[in-house]
Amino acid sequence: MIAIIDYGLGNLKSIYNALSKLGIPARVTSDKKIIEQAERVILPGVGAFAQGMRNLKDLGLIPVIRQVVKENKHFLGICLGLQLLFSESEEHGRHKGLDIIKGKVKKFTQKLKIPHMGWNAVHYSPLTTYHLPLFRGVPDGSYFYFVHSYYVVPKDKNIILATTDYSEKFVSVVGRGNLFGVQFHPERSGPLGLRILKNFSSY
């Protein structure tokens, strides 16, 4: 069973619907025990960083997230769920994140329209094949649906699994151990997005 962490932000139903369509058992939950017991965990989210951290804190979910990542449970952060894993964000001031991945969350420069909204190509890092469990069957340069104004900058460049171009090159996929994070929305990215969720549930 996959636990989809519900902390009051984002379109959780679409992830649940996508997993249902794939026949993968899932639960939308903010119950620590269910998250602990789940085989895999998804941290979704759309919205503001500070609000996200506040909600996680109010619901007492920060320790359980740290714990399941520490146990090397299969974990996928999506969009804000990816960003929250980082040390800090510069979204409306400076805010501390979960600090599970060292690095920052930065805003796009104003050169292009913000949010970065729509379908953009994801290019695998040439130095690693670590993306493979998640991206099996997905050709390099495939398009996924993005909607965000901030992007992650990890300290450890080895965890960068893919990048995307939007005026500048930004990190769109990170991963280490069984921990993965994607900036785009697999649940809104058609058949290839569903493929990623399927891979996540079965690798």
Added chain:
Amino acid sequence: MLTKRIIPCLDVKNGRVVKGINFVNLKDAGDPVESAAVYSQEGADEIVFLDITASIEKRKTIVKVVEKTAERVFIPLTVGGGIRGIEDIRILLKSGADKVSLNTAAVENPLLVKAGAESFGSQCIVVAIDAKKKVSSFKFQVSGRNKKEKSTNLQLATCNLQHSGRWRVYTYGGTKPTGLDAVKWAKKVEKLGAGEILLTSMDADGTQEGYDLELTRAISEAVNIPVIASGGAGNPEHLYQALTTGKADAVLAASIFHYGKYSIRETKKYLKNKGLPVRI
């Protein structure tokens, strides 16, 4: 590179798809859930449902349609029409919509845009603007004691007309003039927290003679959020023009896709052959 989005729009009334020619003369043309699924398979980048009668009549059917669509279609879904308050937004997002589009409610209560963006994030608040050209030719008398004064006053009057904006915003499905200048209104909703603008030219809508490129460009250059051009698409070239000359980030079309005149796939191929980044 970020691709240009091609967005089919389904006008929905009582749970069925219709397409109005200039917002009247509705034709029944199918089931919205099926249509959305087909469009998604064909390569649509997003789907928009507009509950066109919603501002005038009561509606609840759209929520069911959204729920059913969200179970089958895994690309972004925007729903507009008849959204009056924060609770309507919450219900639609909870039913599976990714974005809601506010039109009349945004004009009558601009703080709803702000509240929506603060509660759910800018990315799910689209403001729909129905704009119409101001009447361009009319007679007026210039006052003045002599020829020179009259001439100066005429210049001033013309100058004022130019500066007072060229497009006005309409609400209630294009039936009610608001007097708002479309470009100014677009800037204001961006400030209030809108994540995107869905811009419909009422002059072009239903004509199939092309988008209003001047309007599209004026709005697109005025704001730093994505603009979806709408109204007037009759062939793939029109979409190309809106995305290049009009500087739109996305194009919305209904009739040309809906009656099978052009498929989304062939439209995208056309755009790609002309050098535009599209997802195929």
